[in-house]
Amino acid sequence: MGMGKHVCAIAVRSSLRTDRLLERPMPVWAVLIPVVATALLAVALVLTVGVALASICALALMAAVIAAVHHAEVVAHRIGEPFGTLVLAISITIIEVALIVSMMLAGGPDKATLPRETIFSAIMILCNGVVGLCLLLGSLRHHEQSFHIGGANAALSTVIALGTLSLVLPTFTTSSAGPTYTGSQLAFAAIASLVLWATFVFVQTVRHRDYFLPVHNATDSGLHAAPPSNRLSWASFGLLLVALVAVVGLAKVLSPTIEAAVAAAGAPPAVLGIAIAMLVLLPETWAAVRAARANRLQTSLNLALGSALASIGLTIPAVALASVLIGMPLALGLQPKDLVLLVLTFIVASITLVSGRTTVMQGVVHLTIFAAFLFMAFVP
Numbered sequence: 505m506g507m508g509k510h511v512c513a514i515a516v517r518s519s520l521r522t523d524r525l526l527e528r529p530m531p532v533w534a535v536l537i538p539v540v541a542t543a544l545l546a547v548a549l550v551l552t553v554g555v556a557l558a559s560i561c562a563l564a565l566m567a568a569v570i571a572a573v574h575h576a577e578v579v580a581h582r583i584g585e586p587f588g589t590l591v592l593a594i595s596i597t598i599i600e601v602a603l604i605v606s607m608m609l610a611g612g613p614d615k616a617t618l619p620r621e622t623i624f625s626a627i628m629i630l631c632n633g634v635v636g637l638c639l640l641l642g643s644l645r646h647h648e649q650s651f652h653i654g655g656a657n658a659a660l661s662t663v664i665a666l667g668t669l670s671l672v673l674p675t676f677t678t679s680s681a682g683p684t685y686t687g688s689q690l691a692f693a694a695i696a697s698l699v700l701w702a703t704f705v706f707v708q709t710v711r712h713r714d715y716f717l718p719v720h721n722a723t724d725s726g727l728h729a730a731p732p733s734n735r736l737s738w739a740s741f742g743l744l745l746v747a748l749v750a751v752v753g754l755a756k757v758l759s760p761t762i763e764a765a766v767a768a769a770g771a772p773p774a775v776l777g778i779a780i781a782m783l784v785l786l787p788e789t790w791a792a793v794r795a796a797r798a799n800r801l802q803t804s805l806n807l808a809l810g811s812a813l814a815s816i817g818l819t820i821p822a823v824a825l826a827s828v829l830i831g832m833p834l835a836l837g838l839q840p841k842d843l844v845l846l847v848l849t850f851i852v853a854s855i856t857l858v859s860g861r862t863t864v865m866q867g868v869v870h871l872t873i874f875a876a877f878l879f880m881a882f883v884p
Contacts, residue, residue: 591741623667650719694825775881801862
């Protein structure tokens with residue numbers, strides 16, 4: 505009996521040593537890029553950002569996006585789905601909220617429409633641009649892809665409810681002038697948004713977690729690889745946060761340059777919000793496209809729809825609190841043109857997700873709506 509236990513202990517220690525030997529070390533670039541990007545951000549905050557420094561910052565931003573996705577995938581592989589996609593979505597959204605609130609505090613009444621423009625742009629980018637790109641590229645490679653209807657429809661219905669409460673209803677209320685909420689209406693919208701988002705996270709991670717797991721794909725070797733160690737996972741989590749701070753910070757540093765380019769091109773001010781939203785959402789876009797090409801469309805939808813949910817569910821309570829603290833009104837209601845695009849997006853997304861299978865056609869439809877959104881932003 506004692507000999508058996510001794511042999512078992514030796515076997516366990518040998519197995520652990522083998523796992524450590526087989527575990528691939530973290531790539532050097534994955535460590536250096538977040539650190540260098542953050543250092544460059546600090547330099548850009550101190551010095552005047554000219555053309556040369558702006559170009560370097562743009563390259564650093566792109567590299568930080570790639571590093572963020574790498575570390576998010578390491579963390580996701582360790583904790584499993586759907587927690588992995590949730591980590592990336594919530595991390596980016598929290599930093600995005602901090603960016604919006606800081607710009608509101610600095611800009612005052614001139615930034616009353618910033619939350620509306622940011623949230624609307626995020627919905628259109630995620631539900632049309634990211635989803636359309638994933639459906640198109642995934643279907644071109646795999647012809648037809650499948651996902652869990654229960655999870656996708658739960659996410660989409662919550663996005664529709666949040667988007668309507670936050671962006672549509674203020675246009676039609678009569679208690680306050682313009683597309684705004686009264687204080688009590690804003691408080692209700694903030695609480696409702698937070699409750700809906702928190703309930704969805706509970707459903708996604710606890711109650712009905714199976715609805716959000718990727719459809720089995722035997723050809724994806726990444727699904728069968730041994731998970732990384734705790735040490736490597738925590739290191740990746742820390743570097744993920746550093747990379748995301750660098751992404752959002754560099755996006756903010758580049759915003760004056762982008763704003764000057766928008767003004768020089770004679771484009772409407774709303775284009776600035778779209779450009780910044782695109783930069784901030786680059787990590788999620790990259791990760792979603794990679795998952796779709798690996799025939800894990802469920803993961804792509806988790807990222808796109810989950811990020812849209814977090815963008816509304818966390819942003820509205822935060823900006824509502826900031827609005828009360830600084831006494832600044834919020835113009836949340838969309839204009840008629842944007843209302844039509846939002847309703848069209850929700851209708852088409854509902855049809856896309858009704859069958860549990862997608863083809864190239866759905867991807868082209870969503871990308872066409874996204875192209876219309878971009879074109880109408882420049883030519884309102």
